[in-house]
Amino acid sequence: MSALTVGGKPLPEPVRRRRAAGLPPWMNAPPWWVRSLKTLAIVLIVLMSAYPLIYVIAMSFAAPEQARAGVVFPTEYSLDAYRTIFEGGTVTVGLRNSLWLTVVGTTLSLVFTSMLAWGLARTRQVPGAKAVLIMVLATMFFSAGIIPNFLLVKALGLLDSLWSLIIPGLISAFNMIVIRNFFMNLPQELIEAARIDGAGEWRIFLRIVLPLSKPVLAVMALFYAVGYWNTYFNALLYINDAEKWPIQVVLQQYVLAGVTIPGSLPVADQPPPPPGVTLQMAVIVLATVPILLVYPFLQRYFTKGVLTGAIKG
Amino acid sequence: MSAQAETDAGPRADEAPPKPAPARRKLTLRQRMWRERWAYTFIVPGALFFLVFAYVPMLGNVVAFQDYTPFRGFGGSTWVGLANFEAMLSDPEVLMALRNTLxxxxxxxxxxxxxxxxxxxxxxxxxxxxxxxxxxxxxxLPHFLSWVIVISVWQQVFGGGGLIAGVLDGLGVSGFDAMTNADTFKLLVVAQTIWKDCGWGTIIFFAAIAGIPQDRYEAAAIDGAGAWQRMRHVTLPGLVPVATLLLILNIGSILTVGFEQLLLQQPMVGMDAAEVLDTFVYFRGVLGGEWGIATAAGLLKGVIGTVLVLAANRFAKRLGGEGIFLCRH
Incomplete structure (x- = not known):
């Protein structure tokens, strides 16, 4: 361990740097080769995480000649792929279904999850609440399997309805626990005071509990919304009608199953359609964009949301 | 895991100490329920949801013991005992799926x-x-992308005609296609999982690192421990409880092995490499109509998962941890 301050002499450079960064004095900068190894590792990790996405976005805008040639990064751009896709219609329908699913599903899920969380936040006072809590927790470890769920949805007459993608997964036990933990850590004096003033449980819930819980509700809204937007298998399982497919199923059909995108076949007397690769990339981008849009706004809540659930769960 | 024990003993001043409350004790169960009648308006919808959509389907597993057809229903189908399980265990496809899953x-x-x-x-x-x-x-970020998107993106990068195949073509190496190579497929699956979820998985470990008291690092530094040794002897031991908990939580679903991920890639890479228990259930049951055998396979998976959770929990307790069931309510 090197000395910290030496008489009136100026502090050595590494010491000044860690002071500036608010790091403790015993924390030394590692030797140069460790630092370069770490930098290399970090650069590689960031590149590997981000480059595939950047590549797909860039290629979706690539000019036809470059897309056909297969370049590492396009330099000439065109919007033809998006024009073709929106004229085709199927992708638009998929996006509309997914949007509806995400908005309606997230709203309903948040309402019912936070209601149950508030009801179960007072297991000591409410007889039976503890039994319900255990019943809910058990579902995190034991689930029925694909076929019994399919048979239930079928018996309820939900097949081929977008509701089949919302109702069976309305409340996630994990999210409920996270919200419940947040509720239980709210300042109880406020709630008690309202109770003494004669406010009913619903009034307390709507006027005090929910407004105080915005951070956790924001993260849970994100988790639910991402879940609904990304719905794939359940749609495959429950929905046969292509008009009701969410975007992920449409994406799978066009990009992985090799179904031809409408408008991508050459027609006589018309300019040649954009190459299939750009069309596929454009569909991927359209399915990803909503997530890329909300991500930065909610990112700062992640730690809070995940942690209250996971560590204290 | 002391933080978990606080789950219920939160700062609710009125319930923390079991103080004698003679007036309250006189209330009968019915009176207490009447007093909290509004609480039930919050609980009942959610409880009904879990009853119908989590517990009723568990009863549906009786199909595994029936010669079930949707036309005849549960009541009309004949009971066949363990015949479905016998048929399943002698089916080479199930054994292949089980092997791939494991x-x-x-x-x-x-x-x-x-x-x-x-x-x-x-x-x-x-x-x-x-x-x-x-x-x-x-x-x-990749954690928030669906498997369909992840596989599509990987296809554009690692597939035949993708980015890397194009670069290799330019160098004179042709025919690169990591997405359809059955020999390396299982490693590809793991690589995709790491790409998608490794970053997100760090959140919980960051929290655990933040919870390690600074004075431990200071003491280690004073004793002459360098950065590497502090990580090895202070940080790493501090992560063990969280890692154990996560392991237990994940082990019940370990046989789920990325169902959507495999379902999406099976057509590209073939059944021998990509058939797992869940895809078997889907293809043979839902698409093939062999409800009995498929449900039996699903049930087998569920039972193995349950046994694993209970075993892992007991094991963690024996090691001195708290287990998961103790600290959860």
Whole structure:
């Protein structure tokens, strides 16, 4: 361990740097080769995480000649792929279904999850609440399997309805626990005071509990919304009608199953359609964009949301 | 895991100490329920939801013991005892699916599970908080993409005609296609899992690192421990409880081995490499109409999962941890 301050002499450079960064004095900068190894590792990790996405976005805008040639990064751009896709219609329908699913599903899920969380936040006072809590927790470890769920949805007459993608997964036990933990850590004096003033449980819930819980509700809204937007298998399982497919199923059909995108076949007397690769990339981008849009706004809540659930769960 | 014990003993002043409350004790169960009648308006909808959509389907597993057809229903189908299980266990496809499932599960456990720990340690050792935050933003993102998107993106990069195949073509090596290579498929699956979820997995370990008292590092530094030794002897032991908990939580679903991920890739890489228990259930049951055998396979998977959770929990308790069931309510 090197000395910290030496008489009136100026502090050595590494010491000044860690002071500036608010790091403790015993924390030394590692030797140069460790630092370069770490930098290399970090650069590689960031590149590997981000480059595939950047590549797909860039290629979706690539000019036809470059897309056909297969370049590492396009330099000439065109919007033809998006024009073709929106004229085709199927992708638009998929996006509309997914949007509806995400908005309606997230709203309903948040309402019912936070209601149950508030009801179960007072297991000591409410007889039976503890039994319900255990019943809910058990579902995190034991689930029925694909076929019994399919048979239930079928018996309820939900097949081929977008509701089949919302109702069976309305409340996630994990999210409920996270919200419940947040509720239980709210300042109880406020709630008690309202109770003494004669406010009913619903009034307390709507006027005090929910407004105080915005951070956790924001993260849970994100988790639910991402879940609904990304719905794939359940749609495959429950929905046969292509008009009701969410975007992920449409994406799978066009990009992985090799179904031809409408408008991508050459027609006589018309300019040649954009190459299939750009069309596929454009569909991927359209399915990803909503997530890329909300991500930065909610990112700062992640730690809070995940942690209250996971560590204290 | 002391934080977990607080779950219920939160700051509710009125319930923390079991103080004598003679007036309250006189209330009968019915009176207490009447007093809390509004609480039930919050609980009942959610409880009904879990009853109908989590517990009723469990009863549906009786199909595994029936010669079920949707036309005849549960009541009209004949009971066949364990015939479905016998048929299942002598079906080479099930055995192949079981083998693939186990191999992928073990690979995930060995390679994908420790990855976030390593990444969290690496990021934690960075001196600059700004770089740390920037890297976090980038590596969290893939977690939010659906499997359809992830596979599609990988297809464009690693598939035949993709980015890497194009670059290799230019160098004179042709025919590269990592997405359809059955021999390396299981490693590809693990690589995809790491790409998607490793970054997100670090969040919980960062929290655990933040919870390690600074004076332990200080004491270690004073005793002459360098950065590497502090990580090895202070940080790493501090992560063990969280890692154990996560392991227990994940082990019940370990046989699920990325169902959508495999379902999406099976047409490309073939059944021999990509058939797992869940895809078997889907293809043979839902698509093939062999409800009995498929449900039996699903039930087998569920039972193995349950046994694994209970065993892991007991094992963790024996090691001195708290287990999961103790601290949850």
């Amino acid at each position: 191999i992928i599960a073990v690979l995930q456990l060995v390679l994908a599970f420790p990855a976030p720990i390593a990444l969290a340690l690496l990021l934690d050792s960075l001196m600059s908080a700004r770089v740390k935050r920037m890297v976090q933003t980038v590596v969290y």
